Amino acid sequence: MTDASDEPTGARAVDSGSADDGAADDSIEALRAEVEEKYDFDDFGPADMAEMTAEEWNAAFDPDAWITGRNLLDRVERDLRNQIASREVFAVLDRRTDPPSVVAYSDEGWAVVYEDGSVEGEGTVLRDVKPTVALCSMDSYEVRDPPEAYELPTPEEVEGGTGEFGNLMIQAVAAMQILGGLGLFVAWLFLGVETIVAPVMGGFFLILGVLLFGLVANARLSDRFRAEEYRDRLRAAGITDPGEDAEFVPFEEVAEEALAAARGEGSRSLDTSVSPGDDAGESVGASADPSGPETDG
Amino acid sequence: MSSTGSTYGDIHRYEPARESTAAAIAIVLLTVVEVVFVFMFTYGLVNGWGLSDTGNMFLGGILAVIFIDLAFILALYRKEFLPDVVIVKKRRRKWEDLYIRGDDVDGETLGGDAWEQVKRAVYPYYKR
Numbered sequence: 421m422t423d424a425s426d427e428p429t430g431a432r433a434v435d436s437g438s439a440d441d442g443a444a445d446d447s448i449e450a451l452r453a454e455v456e457e458k459y460d461f462d463d464f465g466p467a468d469m470a471e472m473t474a475e476e477w478n479a480a481f482d483p484d485a486w487i488t489g490r491n492l493l494d495r496v497e498r499d500l501r502n503q504i505a506s507r508e509v510f511a512v513l514d515r516r517t518d519p520p521s522v523v524a525y526s527d528e529g530w531a532v533v534y535e536d537g538s539v540e541g542e543g544t545v546l547r548d549v550k551p552t553v554a555l556c557s558m559d560s561y562e563v564r565d566p567p568e569a570y571e572l573p574t575p576e577e578v579e580g581g582t583g584e585f586g587n588l589m590i591q592a593v594a595a596m597q598i599l600g601g602l603g604l605f606v607a608w609l610f611l612g613v614e615t616i617v618a619p620v621m622g623g624f625f626l627i628l629g630v631l632l633f634g635l636v637a638n639a640r641l642s643d644r645f646r647a648e649e650y651r652d653r654l655r656a657a658g659i660t661d662p663g664e665d666a667e668f669v670p671f672e673e674v675a676e677e678a679l680a681a682a683r684g685e686g687s688r689s690l691d692t693s694v695s696p697g698d699d700a701g702e703s704v705g706a707s708a709d710p711s712g713p714e715t716d717g
Numbered sequence: 718m719s720s721t722g723s724t725y726g727d728i729h730r731y732e733p734a735r736e737s738t739a740a741a742i743a744i745v746l747l748t749v750v751e752v753v754f755v756f757m758f759t760y761g762l763v764n765g766w767g768l769s770d771t772g773n774m775f776l777g778g779i780l781a782v783i784f785i786d787l788a789f790i791l792a793l794y795r796k797e798f799l800p801d802v803v804i805v806k807k808r809r810r811k812w813e814d815l816y817i818r819g820d821d822v823d824g825e826t827l828g829g830d831a832w833e834q835v836k837r838a839v840y841p842y843y844k845r
Contacts, residue, residue: 507730507803528724544724544805583734585741586798589748593790596752600759607763618762621780625755628787639799646802650731 451479486557489535490520495556496533497522500549501566509548510572512657524549527656530678540679575654580647587636594632601625730803740797744790751786754779 455476459468472480487495493515500522503509511524522533529543531550537557539550555561604622607613758779766772837843
């Protein structure tokens with residue numbers, strides 16, 4: 421499915437389905453029948469795969485059975501929109517025309533899907549996109565229509581401090597527990613309640629109340645920090661509040677550099693930092709090495 | 718963040734709390750019940766309800782209601798009043814990762830001496 425070894429031409433798997441001439445067709449048919457005979461495709465493992473020759477593989481593989489080309493890209497884009505809308509994938513989507521491809525990127529990686537179904541990229545985004553491409557190339561897979569607003573929220577849309585009402589209720593319970601606990605203690609000390617059960621239960625209630633207050637305090641604190649962290653990550657992925665300019669390397673530059681590095685065109689280290697003192701866009705999907713020399717992408 | 722090469726702890730999804738009306742009503746009712754019963758238990762214990770057999774059982778029942786009610790309150794709170802947060806974590810090895818390939822079916826032999834194995838089990842950063 422994936423090969424990052426050479427430049428995809430976008431027409432590799434598309435044209436092999438057209439018939440060339442009768443003789444070649446017949447031999448392919450014969451070979452295909454032979455392959456069907458030789459291998460059990462219901463129980464096809466890595467060992468069989470290793471045994472197969474390239475010709476046999478080409479004969480058995482029917483490119484018409486797979487969706488490729490523009491159609492595939494459209495399906496992949498729609499499916500990814502669905503996944504981003506349900507927040508299963510954290511990425512920003514983009515369509516490029518040269519070569520035609522669907523691009524998904526975040527602060528933690530990127531993936532490029534080409535028309536022939538090959539995928540390049542790195543990081544979590546690549547891991548999330550790969551199975552999508554495989555699914556979308558199958559006829560039997562139905563892609564649902566994505567919602568209109570599928571994008572990740574802008575940083576200012578992320579609202580922290582929700583669930584305050586629940587916090588209030590928990591605090592009410594905690595306060596009541598502490599009051600009850602103190603009441604039991606006071607009764608045992610001053611009101612002549614003899615039994616040992618009173619202070620024990622009182623202590624129990626007190627501990628419970630303190631724990632519940634701690635629970636609420638922790639929830640509020642972690643909520644504030646997490647909301648802020650999520651905003652930071654959104655900014656790092658290049659999503660900014662309206663009216664703000666992203667301090668962000670354009671995707672093309674980073675992708676070209678990363679691709680160049682991945683293909684081993686010189687083992688130059690990448691430096692994607694834009695300007696000192698910005699933390700957005702530091703290493704957008706590329707393994708940045710700040711100590712490396714500047715490269716102009 | 719990503720320049721360290723590790724993405725653990727990154728927030729993958731952050732959805733605000735749902736706070737549905739039904740949940741709000743339910744948690745209010747449960748809280749009222751909780752408060753009433755805590756007060757009742759305290760009052761009963763101080764007034765010596767537990768000195769008779771039936772009263773003692775009654776007090777025990779009240780205590781049980783308090784804690785069960787608290788469990789439901791906390792469950793509701795977790796589900797409806799806390800934001801939905803998904804964090805990137807390290808994926809631990811699971812049993813279904815063991816025999817991915819057919820030729821792995823015999824597994825791996827436990828090599829080395831037993832003392833090394835013990836060290837490895839006790840100390841996570843022991844040299845591999």
